[in-house]
Amino acid sequence: MSEVSQMDVAILSRPALAGVKTGRLGASGAAGIRLEALPEGFLLHLLAKPGDGAAAGKAEALASRLGTVLRKTAPGQWYVAGGREMPAAEVRTIEAELLPAIAISDQSHGRVRIGASGPAVESMLAKLMAADLSLKAFPEGHGTTLFAGHVAAHAQRFSADRFEITILRGFAADLWGSLIEASLEFGVEATGPA
Amino acid sequence: MASLITCPHCGQRPKEEYTIKGDAGPKRPAPGAPEREWFDYVYQRDNPRGTLQEFWHHSGGCRRWLVVTRDTVTHEVFSVSDASERAAS
Ligand SMILES: [Zn+2]
Numbered sequence: 672m673s674e675v676s677q678m679d680v681a682i683l684s685r686p687a688l689a690g691v692k693t694g695r696l697g698a699s700g701a702a703g704i705r706l707e708a709l710p711e712g713f714l715l716h717l718l719a720k721p722g723d724g725a726a727a728g729k730a731e732a733l734a735s736r737l738g739t740v741l742r743k744t745a746p747g748q749w750y751v752a753g754g755r756e757m758p759a760a761e762v763r764t765i766e767a768e769l770l771p772a773i774a775i776s777d778q779s780h781g782r783v784r785i786g787a788s789g790p791a792v793e794s795m796l797a798k799l800m801a802a803d804l805s806l807k808a809f810p811e812g813h814g815t816t817l818f819a820g821h822v823a824a825h826a827q828r829f830s831a832d833r834f835e836i837t838i839l840r841g842f843a844a845d846l847w848g849s850l851i852e853a854s855l856e857f858g859v860e861a862t863g864p865a
Numbered sequence: 866m867a868s869l870i871t872c873p874h875c876g877q878r879p880k881e882e883y884t885i886k887g888d889a890g891p892k893r894p895a896p897g898a899p900e901r902e903w904f905d906y907v908y909q910r911d912n913p914r915g916t917l918q919e920f921w922h923h924s925g926g927c928r929r930w931l932v933v934t935r936d937t938v939t940h941e942v943f944s945v946s947d948a949s950e951r952a953a954s
Pocket residue numbers: 872873874875876923926927928929
């Protein structure tokens with residue numbers, strides 16, 4: 672073992688989106704897009720045991736108990752996410768309640784969320800995502816995993832003009848840059864991490 | 866190459882979201898099968914002109930394995946289903 676102790680190395684928490692471009696950018700007038708770096712709170716990946724018909728209901732109950740929505744990522748898989756930090760002990764308690772129907776992978780430090788909203792949000796995201804984002808095909812409450820540019824991301828619709836995009840931490844700054852670029856023609860108000 | 870594939874879970878997506886594994890036809894031999902059978906299973910492919918069944922992985926989406934039936938000449942896609950629906954053999 673190395674002699675380096677925690678006394679010698681200060682481990683600092685640094686937001687994935689620290690230092691990205693922010694402010695009022697692009698076309699003037701009323702901003703068509705608002706981008707927000709959302710708080711890096713908790714993000715749990717729920718994975719149902721194949722064939723367990725009760726798992727979806729249990730996942731739904733967990734999401735509502737945590738005061739959030741269930742974000743579908745794949746058959747039998749969801750994210751639940753929120754802005755507060757969740758202690759490891761709480762994650763273990765939740766998992767103990769859900770096993771064996773649902774296993775949990777704590778992705779709180781692995782993925783970050785970006786809020787994208789405004790009257791032009793569908794047109795802006797359509798430049799990066801090759802899925803039908805119209806309200807009819809992608810209604811409020813719908814979520815899906817899809818490419819955002821060249822990287823896999825997750826998009827969840829919260830209202831007609833608001834989405835949240837979940838992305839692997841290491842790709843977050845790159846995606847932020849792409850979102851800014853796609854938003855310039857509409858005018859964008861971008862808020863970085865608190 | 867078919868450029869739009871409709872995932873049964875995610876809907877219509879571009880081929881860039883998928884990774885193609887290849888011919889879904891060959892059946893895995895028994896562990897003790899003769900080397901000849903294993904060689905054929907691992908290396909021999911028909912490369913047909915016309916209808917072909919392939920494994921596609923929705924790597925940029927739901928990450929499920931799919932079976933895509935398509936025409937190698939016209940690029941028409943006839944069907945896409947989840948690979949788990951194939952009878953285990
Ligand atoms: Zn899919």
